Amino acid sequence: MSETNKLPDLESMVTRLLKEAESYASVSGLNFFKESFEKQGWTGTAFEPWQARTNDLRPGGAILTDSGQLRDSLQILERGNLKIKYGTFSPYASIHNHGGVMMIPITKKSRKYFWYMYYRTKKELYRGLALTKKKIVRVQMPKRQFIGYSDTLMIQLDDWILNRIITRFKEI
Numbered sequence: 001m002s003e004t005n006k007l008p009d010l011e012s013m014v015t016r017l018l019k020e021a022e023s024y025a026s027v028s029g030l031n032f033f034k035e036s037f038e039k040q041g042w043t044g045t046a047f048e049p050w051q052a053r054t055n056d057l058r059p060g061g062a063i064l065t066d067s068g069q070l071r072d073s074l075q076i077l078e079r080g081n082l083k084i085k086y087g088t089f090s091p092y093a094s095i096h097n098h099g100g101v102m103m104i105p106i107t108k109k110s111r112k113y114f115w116y117m118y119y120r121t122k123k124e125l126y127r128g129l130a131l132t133k134k135k136i137v138r139v140q141m142p143k144r145q146f147i148g149y150s151d152t153l154m155i156q157l158d159d160w161i162l163n164r165i166i167t168r169f170k171e172i
Helices: 011-040 092-097 110-119 122-131 151-171
Strands: 040-042 048-049 077-080 083-087 100-105 138-141
Touching: 011 040, 011 077, 011 083, 011 151, 092 100, 110 122
Parallel strands: none
Antiparallel strands: 040 048, 077 083, 100 138
C-alpha cells in the first residue's frame, strides 16, 4: 500500500488571502484614520498631537470636529491591484491635513456675519473682523494631519497578514 501526500492548493490560498487582506486593510485603514479625530493627533511612526487652537471659539471642543463632517467624509477612493487609496472630497480637508495659508476676502456679507457673531457671542475677534479695513485676511493654518502614509498602520497590516498566513498553514 502506498501513501501519498496531497499538496495544498497554494494558488487558491494566496488568492483567498489577498482578498481577505484587501478587505481587512480597507476597513482597518479607514478606522485608523478616523481614530486621529478621537486621539486628536496623527500616528505616523509615533503619536504627534495636533496643535491647539488659537482664539478658541469652542473651548473644550475637539479639534477638527465641529459637526463631524470631515471625519465622516473619509472614504476609499480606489481599491484593487494590491493598492488602496483613501481620501475625501471635502473642500477644506487638504488645508487641515497639510497646513498652509488661506486668504479670506472680507466682503459686505462677511462683515454682516461677523457683526451677527459678535452680538451673539460677545467675542472681540468678530468685532475686529467686522471693523477691519483690510480687504483680505491672511490666516495661517497649522498642519493637523489625519490621513496619509503611516508606518504604524503598515506594521499593523503586516502583523495581521503574517498571523493569517501562519493560521492558514496550521490548518493544512
